[in-house]
Amino acid sequence: MYYEIVPMDRSHIPQIAALERECFSTPWTENMLEDALFDSQASFIVAEAEDGSILGYAGLHVIVDEGYIDNIAVEEAARRHGVASALLDVYCRFGAVNLAFLTLEVRKSNLPAIALYEKFGFQQAGLRPGYYQRPREDAVIMTREFHHEAP
Numbered sequence: 001m002y003y004e005i006v007p008m009d010r011s012h013i014p015q016i017a018a019l020e021r022e023c024f025s026t027p028w029t030e031n032m033l034e035d036a037l038f039d040s041q042a043s044f045i046v047a048e049a050e051d052g053s054i055l056g057y058a059g060l061h062v063i064v065d066e067g068y069i070d071n072i073a074v075e076e077a078a079r080r081h082g083v084a085s086a087l088l089d090v091y092c093r094f095g096a097v098n099l100a101f102l103t104l105e106v107r108k109s110n111l112p113a114i115a116l117y118e119k120f121g122f123q124q125a126g127l128r129p130g131y132y133q134r135p136r137e138d139a140v141i142m143t144r145e146f147h148h149e150a151p
Contacts, residue, residue, distance in 0.1 A: 001081045003055050005090055008044035010037065015054040016046065016073075023073040025134035045090055047074075047083045058087040060094075060102075067095050069104035072113075084113075088120050095146050102146075105139035107132055117142045 008016065013033045020027035036042040036059060046057040056074035060067055069091060074083045095102045105128060106113050114124075122142040131139035 001049075001055070001078065001083075003047045003049045003083065003086075005045050005086055006048050008033075008037065008046050008057065010034065012046050012048075012054055012057070013037075016044075016057050019054060019057065019073050019075060020071070022076070024071070025132065028071070043094075045087060047078075047087060055081075056083040056087055058084075058091065060091050062099065065098065065100040067091065067099045067102040069102060072104075084116055085120075088116065092120055092144065095144065099146055101143050103141065103143040105131060105141055108138045108140050114140060114142070117144075120144065 013030050016033055017028065017030045020033075033044070036044050039061075041061050041063060042059065043062070044057060044059045047055040049055055054075070055078040056072070058072040059070035061070060062068075069088075072084055072087055074087075091102060102122070103125070104117070104122070106117065108127070122144045124140055125143040126141040128139040128141060130136055
């Protein structure tokens with residue numbers, strides 16, 4: 001399965017919004033995604049196939065040296081092909097150079113995602129009770145710290 005990781009642009013928004021509706025019970029809207037394009041603290045990337053279809057995407061917000069991963073979503077047919085790993089790797093490489101830490105929330109029952117994040121060095125840092133709706137579920141807070149040598 002060939003794809004490349006590229007920055008999100010306006011042409012990707014309808015497909016990403018559809019992927020949001022497929023993957024999440026409270027999906028981001030096209031307007032929310034468009035707002036992210038113009039947010040200087042946001043970086044959204046997509047895994048784009050040769051035919052222009054979106055296999056997955058991820059969003060990151062950076063505040064000073066703290067990174068907050070908003071969403072990582074992969075189309076069902078493209079799962080288990082390394083797409084989520086490729087997206088996450090971009091943010092981890094960025095974090096290793098620029099950030100003190102990356103953090104995210106994941107449904108407590110989403111064991112495949114938790115295993116992926118652990119593979120990338122994220123550790124469980126706490127719980128947010130009842131964070132998710134439809135169905136109501138706790139979120140596991142996962143964080144990866146980056147230790148930079150002082151000059």
